[in-house]
Amino acid sequence: MSCHKVLQEKGYRLTPQRMLVIEALHRADGHISAEEIYEQLHSRYPYSNISTVYRTLELLKELNLVTETDFGDGRVRYHVAEKGHHHHLVCHRCGKITDLDESALYPLKDTLLHDYGFEADLRHLAIPGECSECRRKGGQS
Amino acid sequence: MSCHKVLQEKGYRLTPQRMLVIEALHRADGHISAEEIYEQLHSRYPYSNISTVYRTLELLKELNLVTETDFGDGRVRYHVAEKGHHHHLVCHRCGKITDLDESALYPLKDTLLHDYGFEADLRHLAIPGECSECRRKGGQS
DNA sequence: TTAAATGCAAACGCTTTGCAATTGA
DNA sequence: TCAATTGCAAAGCGTTTGCATTTAA
Secondary structure, eight states: OHHHHHHHHTTOOOOHHHHHHHHHHHHOSSOEEHHHHHHHHHHHSTTOOHHHHHHHHHHHHHTTSEEEEEOSSSSEEEEEGGGOOEEEEEETTTOOEEEEEGGGGHHHHHHHHHHHOOEEOGGGOEEEEEOHHHHHHOSOO | OHHHHHHHHTTOOOOHHHHHHHHHHHHOSSOEEHHHHHHHHHHHSTTOOHHHHHHHHHHHHHTTSEEEEEOSSSSEEEEEGGGOOEEEEEETTTOOEEEEEGGGGHHHHHHHHHHHOOEEOGGGOEEEEEOHHHHHHOSOO
16 A cells, blocks of 8 residues: 555654555455445544544545546545546446546547647546436336 | 527517626626626616526526536636637636637547547536646745 | 415525634644 | 645535425416
């Protein structure tokens, strides 16, 4: 877990709270919300506080150790950066989230760069739509 | 302005508040937030209320007269559906929003459909990144 | 006339902040 | 030791809601 090293090297303190937040982030195999991280932290460290979670996440973001993804459901989710980037197909019907490899968006990234001079940051993309299952079931909600 | 017709045909009342919300949406050449709509409404109708704006937007969304886009800045923006769909390149440095034609995302839409069976809803997509100008200026913020 | 729509005020959910107390280095 | 970090409580923000009053049809 290089997160610990980075924090130490940069002179940040390795508090138990921070270590537990980092652990929770690593344990989550996908994306995890601040609230979910807090639940895990709080269960082992009853006096901890959610503002510590937010502050830790803020710090880890600045150090590029975690990335943030907005799934459009009113809360942001976090993901360990070193696990690599991937994108998300979010089904607006059943809520299922499908991971999409980074490479699937390379053509788009190229197009945007060449035609618009826009350097797209596709680390956090969530694409809404309807998943295969829900399409099969068809029909309106 | 077919919004009015649709509302009437479906049996909804054409209140002055609703008409002003619709006007504001049409006047905005891009995307406009509830707050911005409310400012315009309030300046002509001092006793109006922002909850009316939200309720009207909710209704117009249900009727597919407006679409919603989340630019990731903590507030949602609205856009008249009949003006056609387009996407947005959002510069995280200067905040500039560049419109992107729907067709630019056709290849992606096809890929997602064929490879993942996912029917992407790309009406509301906002792609973060760095615009050409900021790239030219280069450097870290 | 009357159901639909509004204004108001209060609440909501997620996130941020000020500040005094605590703690890792 | 002492600045960095925390817990707590309160606020901040965009949005939603309950309810009595008003109003378009």
